[in-house]
Amino acid sequence: METLLIILGIVLVAVIAGGGALLAPRARRSGKAAQTGPMPGQGGTATAAPPSTRAPEAAAAPPGEVSAPPPVAEVPAAPTPTVEKPPPSAGRMVRLRSRLARSQSAFGSALLSLLSSGKLDDQTWDEIEEILITADMGAAPAAHLVERLRTEVKVAGTTDLTEVRALLRADLLEQVGADFDRTLHTAPHGDRPAVLLVVGVNGTGKTTTCGKLARVLIGDGRSVLLGAADTFRAAAADQLETWANRAGATVVRADRDGADPASVAFEAVSAGTVRGVDSVIVDTAGRLHTKAGLMDELGKIKRVIEKHATVDEVLLVLDATTGQNGLRQARVFAEAVDITGIVLTKLDGTAKGGIVIAVQRELGVPVKLVGLGEGPDDLAPFEPEAFVDALVG
Amino acid sequence: MFETLSDRLTQVFSSLRGRGRLSPADVEATCREIRIALLEADVALPVVRQFIARVRERALGADVRQALNPAQQVIKIVNEELIEILGGEARRLRFAKVPPTVIMLAGLQGSGKTTLAAKLALWLRGQGNTPLLVAADLQRPNAVQQLQVLGERAGVPVFAPQPGSGIGDPIQVARDSLDEARHKLHNVVVIDTAGRLGVDAAMMNQAAAIRDAVDPDEILFVVDSMIGQDAVTTAQAFLDGVGFDGVVLTKLDGDARGGAALSVAQVTGRPIMFASAGEKLEDFDLFHPDRMASRILDLGDILTLIEQAERTFDQQQAAEMAGKLASGDGFTLEDFVVQLAMVRKLGPISNLLGMLPGAAQNRELLGQVSDKDLDRAAAIVNSMTVEERRNPKILNGSRRLRIANGSGVTVGEVNSLVVRFLEGQKMMRQMMGGGIPGMPGMPGMRRGQKAKGKKKGKGGGRPGGANRPGGVPAGKPAAIGPGGGSGALGGLTLGGPGLAGPGLAGPDGPGGLRGPGGSVLGLPPGLQRPGGDSAGGMAGFGGLGSDGGPRHRDDDDDDGDSDGQQLPPGLRGSSGRRGRGKKGR
Numbered sequence: 001m002e003t004l005l006i007i008l009g010i011v012l013v014a015v016i017a018g019g020g021a022l023l024a025p026r027a028r029r030s031g032k033a034a035q036t037g038p039m040p041g042q043g044g045t046a047t048a049a050p051p052s053t054r055a056p057e058a059a060a061a062p063p064g065e066v067s068a069p070p071p072v073a074e075v076p077a078a079p080t081p082t083v084e085k086p087p088p089s090a091g092r093m094v095r096l097r098s099r100l101a102r103s104q105s106a107f108g109s110a111l112l113s114l115l116s117s118g119k120l121d122d123q124t125w126d127e128i129e130e131i132l133i134t135a136d137m138g139a140a141p142a143a144h145l146v147e148r149l150r151t152e153v154k155v156a157g158t159t160d161l162t163e164v165r166a167l168l169r170a171d172l173l174e175q176v177g178a179d180f181d182r183t184l185h186t187a188p189h190g191d192r193p194a195v196l197l198v199v200g201v202n203g204t205g206k207t208t209t210c211g212k213l214a215r216v217l218i219g220d221g222r223s224v225l226l227g228a229a230d231t232f233r234a235a236a237a238d239q240l241e242t243w244a245n246r247a248g249a250t251v252v253r254a255d256r257d258g259a260d261p262a263s264v265a266f267e268a269v270s271a272g273t274v275r276g277v278d279s280v281i282v283d284t285a286g287r288l289h290t291k292a293g294l295m296d297e298l299g300k301i302k303r304v305i306e307k308h309a310t311v312d313e314v315l316l317v318l319d320a321t322t323g324q325n326g327l328r329q330a331r332v333f334a335e336a337v338d339i340t341g342i343v344l345t346k347l348d349g350t351a352k353g354g355i356v357i358a359v360q361r362e363l364g365v366p367v368k369l370v371g372l373g374e375g376p377d378d379l380a381p382f383e384p385e386a387f388v389d390a391l392v393g
Numbered sequence: 394m395f396e397t398l399s400d401r402l403t404q405v406f407s408s409l410r411g412r413g414r415l416s417p418a419d420v421e422a423t424c425r426e427i428r429i430a431l432l433e434a435d436v437a438l439p440v441v442r443q444f445i446a447r448v449r450e451r452a453l454g455a456d457v458r459q460a461l462n463p464a465q466q467v468i469k470i471v472n473e474e475l476i477e478i479l480g481g482e483a484r485r486l487r488f489a490k491v492p493p494t495v496i497m498l499a500g501l502q503g504s505g506k507t508t509l510a511a512k513l514a515l516w517l518r519g520q521g522n523t524p525l526l527v528a529a530d531l532q533r534p535n536a537v538q539q540l541q542v543l544g545e546r547a548g549v550p551v552f553a554p555q556p557g558s559g560i561g562d563p564i565q566v567a568r569d570s571l572d573e574a575r576h577k578l579h580n581v582v583v584i585d586t587a588g589r590l591g592v593d594a595a596m597m598n599q600a601a602a603i604r605d606a607v608d609p610d611e612i613l614f615v616v617d618s619m620i621g622q623d624a625v626t627t628a629q630a631f632l633d634g635v636g637f638d639g640v641v642l643t644k645l646d647g648d649a650r651g652g653a654a655l656s657v658a659q660v661t662g663r664p665i666m667f668a669s670a671g672e673k674l675e676d677f678d679l680f681h682p683d684r685m686a687s688r689i690l691d692l693g694d695i696l697t698l699i700e701q702a703e704r705t706f707d708q709q710q711a712a713e714m715a716g717k718l719a720s721g722d723g724f725t726l727e728d729f730v731v732q733l734a735m736v737r738k739l740g741p742i743s744n745l746l747g748m749l750p751g752a753a754q755n756r757e758l759l760g761q762v763s764d765k766d767l768d769r770a771a772a773i774v775n776s777m778t779v780e781e782r783r784n785p786k787i788l789n790g791s792r793r794l795r796i797a798n799g800s801g802v803t804v805g806e807v808n809s810l811v812v813r814f815l816e817g818q819k820m821m822r823q824m825m826g827g828g829i830p831g832m833p834g835m836p837g838m839r840r841g842q843k844a845k846g847k848k849k850g851k852g853g854g855r856p857g858g859a860n861r862p863g864g865v866p867a868g869k870p871a872a873i874g875p876g877g878g879s880g881a882l883g884g885l886t887l888g889g890p891g892l893a894g895p896g897l898a899g900p901d902g903p904g905g906l907r908g909p910g911g912s913v914l915g916l917p918p919g920l921q922r923p924g925g926d927s928a929g930g931m932a933g934f935g936g937l938g939s940d941g942g943p944r945h946r947d948d949d950d951d952d953g954d955s956d957g958q959q960l961p962p963g964l965r966g967s968s969g970r971r972g973r974g975k976k977g978r
Contacts, residue, residue: 013736016729016770016813130438136621139432202644202672203503203617211534232672234542235535242534242558288647292764319503323435323621325649346502349590350630351623374502374532 125150128168135354136323141361145171169388175357176384180366184341184381185312186217186279193225193272194279195309197265199298199337200317201329202286205345205371207236209317210283211243212371212379218247219377222278227268228253229261229301232285240283246376250275261285261297262304269309280309289332302337314339315368320346320353330359339363344382345371420452423467434689436652437625440659447474472686478659480682486666487638489610492580493525493571497607499600499635500615501627502588505643507536509615509669510585511543512677517581518549525579527570528553529563529603532587540585547674550577563587563599568606584609591630600635612637613666616653618645624653625660632661639663642680645670650689710735724818726782730774733767742767769802773810776800785811 125146132142152167186194196213200206207230214224226244228237228251237253244251252268265282272280284301287294305311316339318326333339342360344353347370356367367382424445431441451470488494496513498506507530514524526544528551530536537557544551552570555561567584574582586603589596604612614628614637631637640657645668658665665680739745742764774782776799781788788796788811797804 013729013733013742013767016810016817133432134438134622136435136623139429201619201647203505205503208533233539234546235538238538239533239535288644290646290648319617319619321501321617321620321623321627323619323624323649323652324433325435325619325647326621328648329619346590348592349501349623350592350626351621355621 132354135352136326137354138324138327138358141175141358145175172388173384175361176388177360177366180360180384182341182366182368182382184368186222188278189310191273191276192309193269193277194312195269195272195305196279196281196313196315197284197302197305197311197337198281198315198317198343199284199333199339200286201288201319204286204317204319204322206230206286206317207239207243207283208374209315209343209345209369209371209379210240210281211247212376213281213369214244214249215247215376216379217279217281218249223276224249225268225272225275225277225280226251227265227272227280227282229265229268229282230285231257231259231261231264236283236285243376250277262301265301266304266307269305273309289329295332295336298333299336313341313368315341315343316365317343317345318353318356318359319351320344321349321351322355324355326355327358327362330363330365334363334365339365341366341368343367343369343371343379348372348378417453420449423452424449427467427471430690431652431655434650434652435619435621435624435656436689437622437656437660439625440656443659444474444478444655468690472690475655475686475689476682478655479665479680479685484639484664484666487610488581493574493582494580494611495571495582495584495607495609496611496613497567497584497586497604497609498613498615498641499586499631499637500588501590501617501620502533504588504615504617504620505669506530506588506615507539507585508543508672509641509643509667509677510540510583511547511549512669512674513667514544514549514581514583515547515674516677517583518547522581523579524549524581524583525570525574525577526551527567527582527584528555528557529566529570529584530587531555531557531561531563531566532559534558536585536587543674550579564602564606567603571607582607591627591634597630597634604635611639613639613641614657614661614663615641615643616657618642618651618653619647619649620653624656628657628661632663637661637663639666641665641667641669642685643669646672646676651685652689654685655689724821726774726777726785726814727779729814730771730782733771737764737767769800769806770810772800773797773802773807785814 128149129142129146132145133139137145149164149168149171152171153164156163156167158164184196186196188194198206198210198213210226214226217224224247226240226249228240230236230240231254237251241251241253243249250271252264252271254264261284265284268282269280282301282305284298285294287298289295302311302314314337316330316333318330322329330339330342342356342365344356344367347353360366370380370382370387372378372380427448428441428445431444432438436444448467448471451474452467486494486496498510498513500506510526514526517524526540526549528537528540530540535558537553537555541551541553552566552573554569555563555566563586570582570584573579584603584607586600587596589600591597612635614631616624616628620627628640640654640661640663642651642654642665645651654665657663665682665685667677668680668685669677736742736745742762746762773796776796777785777788777792781792781796788807793804793807793811797807800807
């Protein structure tokens with residue numbers, strides 16, 4: 001009953017207190033928001049698995065056709081398991097292209113059959129637009145792209161299938177942005193390691209990406225330290241440790257449950273500096289971009305790391321199945337921690353990940369890596385040409 | 394930017410008011426807008442097509458004469474259709490005749506199965522069951538540990554004979570779990586399985602094998618509410634591969650519109666049974682189709698807001714806050730700070746505002762109100778003396794300078810806060826029907842008298858006063874009915890042009906957000922004004938008084954629709970009706 005008054009109260013507060021913001025220049029969100037949800041690292045709610053559960057940390061053959069690493073034997077205190085050397089990152093995309101093609105084939109063939117029907121009437125264009133929409137490109141960008149393609153086709157005065165396809169490919173390629181700098185900055189600065197911060201909403205595959213990324217870097221001959229700053233989700237640190245043991249990286253993790261993630265990140269970077277590793281990858285807890293308190297926490301993690309190192313890459317992990325909400329996620333994360341790259345995961349499914357086109361265009365942040373499966377080596381550098389080629393079949 | 398469906402439709406129909414029936418051309422234009430709106434909400438394309446076909450059919454025949462405006466009518470149709478699909482055949486969990494009841498979870502990677510398993514177990518336990526969690530996700534590293542920790546937190550035993558991380562046979566684990574459950578007398582078994590892709594034949598076979606081994610009573614498909622167009626493909630793949638009986642939507646605490654819900658429900662014909670919204674194990678509830686429909690259409694989520702408030706505040710706090718607000722003159726800066734703290738406790742202000750209907754169209758504007766501003770306001774008030782807080786009129790130049798220095802802001806900011814506060818105070822006073830005398834009237838409103846069409850804004854409060862039953866102690870805050878409140882607030886809408894849309898949601902839909910919806914609509918104009926200048930900011934609210942119009946009293950409850958005819962949406966009589974329903978909660 002009083003709830004309506006409560007709402008009224010909210011409005012009143014917003015108007016009285018927030019009114020200033022409407023006059024003042026855009027105030028960025030910050031401050032310690034009173035969060036209704038549990039705040040990792042600030043209370044007893046956050047727990048990680050007790051350290052005693054480390055015994056079963058033996059890695060088994062990963063699924064898929066990937067070069068199966070042998071099961072790792074009992075892991076005692078020191079993480080020195082039998083580690084196989086992961087293959088280097090070069091040429092991965094070639095190997096994984098087939099997998100990408102699998103996910104995209106339906107899309108490509110639909111386009112193909114449309115274009116090969118020979119006539120380009122309104123209905124055909126509509127269908128092309130719809131196909132782009134089903135790739136999660138979003139209604140507006142798809143309409144825009146088709147409109148452009150239509151004009152181009154008209155100008156070129158062609159109904160030739162291959163030409164139209166070439167035009168579509170060129171347009172898509174431009175949308176995907178072939179000219180982005182997609183290199184991952186992982187080289188150490190003198191005596192300080194390169195720091196990579198991995199962020200994203202829940203369940204996109206951050207921890208898995210951290211593990212795979214560590215393997216990629218180790219495969220390229222770097223030494224890697226992983227920071228388990230996901231102190232919230234149960235057993236997240238254990239999961240990261242399992243990955244590290246498989247790849248031969250070291251892990252810095254909190255000694256107690258629900259520690260402050262920023263302090264874990266700081267410890268990880270300090271340890272990395274002392275031990276002289278090349279790269280430090282910091283895994284963070286998944287957080288929905290709508291939770292201001294958690295986004296502030298993320299900002300804090302980054303600030304704290306920057307006390308004595310530079311954060312070279314902030315990678316936003318985006319699930320390829322994500323729809324239009326992905327754009328909002330990216331926007332908020334970009335605002336909070338200034339992301340420098342995107343990792344598009346789960347692209348081996350049926351999802352096309354078209355949302356990255358909108359994300360790239362809006363934020364100017366390139367997709368740098370793609371995740372293409374559950375195997376430990378199913379992470380590859382993003383190649384726009386391969387992506388688009390798979391798209392247009 | 395016209396982001397919401399209601400905005401789009403309002404645009405389409407801007408020249409259409411007064412016409413009796415929708416022409417085919419209008420319907421086409423409408424359908425195009427609905428299509429885009431649904432696509433933006435991530436509803437899958439095939440579903441959109443089907444849906445549009447149904448809406449078109451209904452809209453063509455619809456008589457829009459009765460409606461406030463055609464846009465509203467169409468939105469009503471859309472909303473009803475949405476609820477129908479989403480609400481399909483709502484049903485409870487099926488329990489086995491002979492325990493244990495077996496519930497199996499399946500879904501893509503990262504959709505939240507493990508967390509959901511624990512939430513479900515906790516929920517079941519709360520209902521007097523004795524669930525057993527089964528760790529059959531042996532794929533992902535340390536998923537077993539995660540479930541063990543969560544199980545411990547939920548106070549539910551976990552059956553995890555295999556270490557996981559790639560070792561062990563999930564089928565065997567599932568099979569053994571049944572014996573374990575029978576042995577230890579658990580009546581429900583919740584099996585957490587590994588995440589898998591629809592195209593991964595081997596993993597799908599494994600899921601089917603688990604299914605065959607345990608013969609589950611319920612297979613729940615867990616789907617992330619942020620999923621896009623792929624929802625249909627995935628859902629179909631799981632339906633073919635494993636089959637499922639119900640759907641669970643997760644991560645609804647994000648701001649994804651959740652069109653996936655519609656896609657999955659439509660394509661598979663399986664009901665959505667649960668919704669999970671939050672990281673805590675308690676953040677789990679039955680699915681509400683009406684709220685989801687509103688969400689997909691971006692009509693705001695007022696009920697969630699109310700629930701959140703109820704969770705956060707106890708009765709006494711709420712009563713206190715309401716009392717302060719209602720007391721008009723008695724509402725001092727001190728109370729304001731207290732209230733501010735309470736609002737802060739509810740969550741980030743941007744989130745709260747976002748939940749109000751009509752928020753989307755003013756997203757830019759709302760985005761500018763941040764928690765920082767709230768903090769700053771609190772700092773300013775905290776730099777005042779007690780006397781100043783109680784009586785801000787004594788604030789002279791030197792006092793203001795002192796406050797500004799004390800709180801680290803400029804004198805201008807202090808000034809504008811004071812001005813806004815005084816205006817707000819005035820607004821409260823007007824809204825509450827002149828303070829104390831108005832109070833007893835509220836019960837009348839609460840009984841369901843509608844904030845009737847022709848009276849605007851505060852009029853809604855007044856007539857209530859007129860037909861008061863009397864005897865209700867003045868100043869009793871609980872007495873303020875939602876109906877009265879919304880009527881009053883709805884008046885605010887008049888301050889802002891172009892607001893026609895969102896509030897009108899599903900005028901007669903089952904659970905719409907009407908009452909409160911209409912009310913909170915008042916917010917955007919109020920916020921728009923300050924954009925100009927601080928004093929003008931209140932113009933929207935100030936308009937209240939003058940807009941009050943003739944204060945009719947009108948007691949009959951029925952046909953809010955025809956009554957509301959010429960009024961801005963927020964004022965529709967139906968708001969009162971909704972309020973009445975809500976009161977029972």
